Amino acid sequence: MSTTDTTKGESKETTSGKELVSIFVMGKKYEVPKNLTIMKAMEYAGYKYIRGCGCRGGICGACGTVYRKPGDYHIYVGLACQTVVEDGMYLTQLPFFPANRATYNLEAIGSDPEEVYKKYPELFRCVACNACTKVCPMDISVMDYISAIKQGDFEKATELSFDCIQCIFPFENYGG
Amino acid sequence: MKISYYPGCTLKTKAKNMDCPGVAALNALGVELVELPRWNCCGAVFSLADDDLLHLLAPVRDLIRVVEQGDNKLVVACSMCYNTLARANLLMRENSEKRHTINTFMEEERDYNGEVEVVHLLSFLRDEIGWEKIKESIKVPLRGLKIAPYYGCTLLRPQSVAIEPPEKRTLFKDLIETMGATVVDFPASTDCCSSYQILSNPDIGIETVSKILESAESWGAEAIVTSCPLCEYNLGKRQEDALRKHDKLKELPTFYFTQLLALALGLGAEVCNFELNHNGVVRLMESKKFLTAA
Amino acid sequence: MPYPQELKELIKVVEKTRSERVARKKKNEEVPFLSLEERKKILDYHPDFREEGRREIKVGPSKGYRIAHEMVDMLEAKSRVNPDLVDLSQVDYETDVLVIGGGGAGTSAALLAQEQGAKVIIATKLRHGDANTMMAEGGIQAATKGWKDSPYYHYLDVMGGGHFKNIPDLVDTLVTEAPDVILWLGKLGCNFSKFPDGTLKTLHGGGTCRKRMHYAADITGAEIMRTIRDEARNRSQDIKVIEFSPAVELILNENGECAGALLYNMETEEYFIVKAKAVIMATGGSGRLHIQNFMTTNHYGATADGIVIAYRAGVGICFLHTVQYHPTGVVFPEQAEGILITEKFRGSGANLVNIDGQQFVNEREPRDVESAAVIKECVEKGKGIPTPTGKFGVWLDSPMIDILSGEGTVEREFPGKFILYKRFGIDISKEPMLIYPTLHYQNGGLEYKSKGETTLPGLFVAGEVGGGVHGQNRLMGNSLLDILVFGRIAGKSAADYAKSRSDMGILTLDHVRAYHKGLEEADIETDRVSPMLLPDYTLPHVKERQLTSCYVGTLR
Structure with missing residues (x-):
């Protein structure tokens, strides 16, 4: 069994006696204990988060991460705080992804698809490629x-999208 | 009898007056139209570009949902959805190379090989229920109403998915007669309504609409019946533009066939959502006393 | 990760006693509740009662108050800046109301301030909405059902839960404003769980005499945060949000009134000066201080920043000697460490069981008693289950629920937790969960009054950063309520204050200089700086190599 430093409440594993796997953080290789989440593996490797870390419990959407596995053409998306590292994983975090967002007044608009069309015309160009569902880290049927x-x-729509954690953020005139 | 049913986006929103009476009418005839639990847009228009497989994903997904339901037949009421779904189905059945490409792209879905039969609601009425049985169920015969059946394009073209041969078309005629009304066949019955031209090129669109209306009126029609929300939009909602342009044209109410069927089956105006129609629809039905007789 | 072999062996012990425990449960033969005397005794094991866990603060307005070392460390520390180097004549932002903190309290404050006509800036350490609000699952209390409930009953429950130590005025405000908050959220589009006729669904919470817990499935806080954040974005012409920019000091004027704050851009390491007619402190709690080494359910940014900087500016603190530990936090798998396992599991019949498969406490004791019993079992009796990361926990025997209420109950009633564990290869309807108490809520905080005002003119307080409304212990469902009630009130009070204020005076950081002097006079020699901003999870093997001789800022 490994020794663990628990002086700061969070378990922090040390190298002794741990089975290690290789991960590539933005292309750079690090050896980290297997079974860690991506988030803890990056901290293990020496990263300290400013962006890309939030609730650490899978509900805030701060730590969306894109990764690939060796010999696999798929692109995977997961939350860094929930996804366990795998040997040979290539990853990069997406702490911010710009999203189009409409301004609206809930009292003034009806519950009519026309209203949605006015705000988000792009939705009506959907060809059902399903890429949106595949990239959702919360497994929502987007x-x-x-x-x-x-x-x-x-x-x-409300029921199906209820678990959305809004991992993408708007880029309108909003930030200071 | 239960049968899988694809309503389509427009029938769930602007053309509820086609969907609701259709579901109610079939129910009265002992058939439950079971809406697919998960469905998406049919793709709206079948893409004619040979290498444009991306636009086939939407209709094929809908057909896969039918298989997932353990069913092999899908009833569609909207002519445009019917056309797009049926053509995508045919392609999946007949073109093995494209089928392979599409199935591979949609790796999260089961493979689809065209197992489903896509049926238009008009064909379903004739083939699965039968005019005789419908006739027995008629409670408010639409006696004395002169109806011009308007097919438009998507029920009859291309030939591979046509619900019947254009030159020997009888479906609308048989239905109208079954309901006790009078058929007014007219030459423009299978003309194009101008489709989306009405938005990009309204002058041409309104001229086309005017010609169709004029043709129907000159043959003595009191109403037009259709099975397509886009035809209904052009002939119905945009009719006032045509009337404004051409003095000699008279108002000609336009209906969905499902509305007339529901009325004839005695289900009353409640299921017909007439508020979504245009051009004196209710006035005509009242004058014929079809609304009160149930 | 699934349970390793050594834990699987220990689970067999739990399985051996399970049928007998289920049989007893069915016959209502429970482990008896502790008597008041026994409860008092076992509470010695509660971290709040460990005298060696705390010390007196030697400086500031609440000098002499004994609270946790970790909190005192933050208070007995120097500013991140040298006040002499800050040029306060170079103002970067000017606004009517500055809200410090972008969680539920700060955002609702911003909305109400904007409605009063104020221009608002929200300065927040991480992203807008990165807050404990987002993580609150259970619900929000409010006496909305007038035919069987009233704020009167709600008041009694809040006072009882807080051991009758709460500040009555604050509780009065909390419970009387509660129904309005639910109405307000509903109008903004918050999707509470409802019956088909539109009536709001409500549940009991621990310590409530009426069902008044409103909820939005099991993500109530996230739904509320989404709703009000979205509304703030709709009003972006009046509400600006400055992200990744925590406030590190308040700025006062020569009359001792609050006049703004110093922000720190954590990414560029620059400091910016905000001049504001009124300031609202809404920075939330402090779970990430890991008091007494406990793990926490809290957000990454819960580091007591607001308490530190307001304390330096002269605002006193109260009730910080009590901290809420939730008895059942995940201790394994390590990926989910600290995550809260709702009380509902125990309410549905799951026992707490030690390494011998023995039930050692009734699973429906109050939170503090339950926590103390678990700690005693592990620390004193040595009956805890060792985890692969070197910690201890006890079993929460969730498979009992399926046996008692029918197969599939766990999956249906606890979908979130079922999926969470499933991702790690653990089926909690078949295997028990390993749990240990986890730091959950900062009961106390800054002193404030029922309009949100503090002893510092121009500074208002909202939410978890304030102390008093919950007394010594908060009931479930009253924290979401707290942030919205007092967020709204602080927003309105601050906007009113800003309107009435004409002369801003001369900006100064003299209070920081004075505080530094106070540290010297109290003989506190330290190189600690605060606020902490973010917890440090850097491992020893990395630290050993981080040899840069002079550390300045967050990273470099």
Whole structure:
């Protein structure tokens, strides 16, 4: 069993006796204990987070991470605080991803797909490629809830999208 | 009888007056139209570019949902959705190379090989229920109403997915007669309504609409019936533009066939959402006393 | 990660006693609740009662108050800046109201201040909405059902929960404003769980005499935060948000009134001066101080910043000697460490069980008693289960729930936790969970009054950073309520104050100089600086190599 320094409440593992795996943080190789999350593995490697770390419990959306595995053409997306490292994993965090966001007054708009069209015309160009669902780190059926909006079924859309943690942030005139 | 049903986005929003009476009418005929639990846009228009497989993903996904339901038949009421779904289905059935590409791209879905049969609601009425049975169920015969059936394009073109041969078309005629009304066949019945031209090129669109209306009126029609929300938009909602342009044109109410069927089956105006129609629809039905007789 | 072999062996011990425990449960033969006398005794094991865990503060307005070392360390520390080097004549931002903190309290304060016509800046350490608010699962209390509840009953519950030490005025405000908050959230589009007819669903919480816990599935806080953050974005012409820029000092004027704050851009390491007619402190709690080495359910940024900088500016603190530990935090798998396992598991029948498979406490004791019992079992009796990361925990026997209420109950009633564990290869409907008490809530904080005002004119307080409303112990569902009630009030008070203020005076950091002098006079020699801003999880093997001789700023 490994020795652990617990002086700061969070378990922090030391190298002795741990089975290590290699991960590539933005292309640079680090040896980290297997079974760590990406977040703790990067801290183990010596990174200190300013961006890309939030609740550390899978609900705030700060730590979206894109990764690939050796010999696999897929691009994977997960939360760094929830995803366990794998040997040979290449990863980069996406602490900010610019998103289009409309301004609205809830009292003044109806529950009509037309209103959504005015705010987000791009949704109506959907060809059902399902890439949105595949990149969602919360496993939300994004394509299905977008479809529900287009069909005017806002209740269904709300239910399907309820676990959304808004891991992308708007870029409107908002920040100081 | 239960059957998988694809309503389409427009029927769930602007054309609820096609969806609701259709579901109610079929229910009255002992058929439950079961809406697919997960469906997306059909793709709206079938892409004619040979290498444009991306636009086939949407309709094929919908067909996969049918298989997931353990079903092999899908009823569609909207002519445009029918056309897009049926053509995508045919391509998946017949073109092995494109089928492979599409199935590979949609790796998160099960493979699809065109197992589903896509059926338009009009064909379903004739083939699965039968005119005789419908006739027995008619409670408010639409006696004396002269109806011009408007097919437009997507029910009849291309031939590979046509619900019947254009030159021997009888579906609308048989339905109208079954409901007790009078058929007014007219030459422009299978003309194009101008489709999306009405938005990009409104002058041409309104001229096209005017010609169709004029043709129907000159043959004595009191109403037009259609099965396509886009045709209904052009002939119905944009009719006032045509009337403004051409003095000799008269107002001609336009209906979805599902509305007339629901009325004839005695389900009343409640299921018909007439508020979404245009051009004196309610006035005409009242004058014929079809709304009160149930 | 799934349970390793050594833990799987220990689970067999739990399984051996399970059927007998289930049988007893069915017959209502429970481990008896502790008597008041026994409760008092076992509370000696509660971290709050460990005298060696705390010390007196030697400086500042609450000098002599005994609180946790970790908190005192933050207070007995120097400013991050040398006040002599800050040119206060170079103002970078000017605004009516500056809100420090972008969680639920800060955001609701910003909205209400904006409604009063104020221009608002929210300065926040991480992203807007990165806060404990986002993580609150259970619900929000409010006496909305007038036919069977009233703020009167709610008041009694809050006081009882806080051991009757709460500040009555604050509690009065909390419970009477509560129904309005629910209405307000509903109007902004917050999706509370409802019956088909639109009536709000409500549940019991620990220590409530009426069902008044409103909720939005099991992510109530996230839904509330999404809603109010979205609304703040809709008003972006009046509400500006400056992210990754925590306040590191308040700025006063020569009359001792609050006049702004010094912000620190953590990415560029620059400091910026905000001049504000009124300032709202809404920085939340302090779980990341890891008091007495406990793990925490809190957000990365919960480091007591607001307490530190307001204390330096002369605002006193109260109730900080009590900290809420949630009895059941995840201690394994390590990835989920500190995450809260809701009380509902115990309410549904899951026992707490030691290494011998024995139940050692009734699972429905109050939070502090339950926590103390778990700690005693592990620390004194040595009956805890060792984890692969060198910690201890006890079993929360969740598979009992399926046996008692039918297969599939765990998955249906606890979907979030079921999926969380499933990702790590653990099926909690078949295998028990390893838990240990976890730092959950800062009961105390800055002293403030029922309009949000403090002894420092121009400074208002909202949310977890303030102390008094919850007394010595907060009940479930009253923290979300607290941040919204007092956030709204502070927002309105601050905007009103800003309107009435004409002369801003001359900006100064003299209070920081005076505080430094106070540290010297108290013979506190330290190179600690505060606020902490972010916890340091750098490992020893990395630290050994970090040999840069002079550390300045966060990273370099």
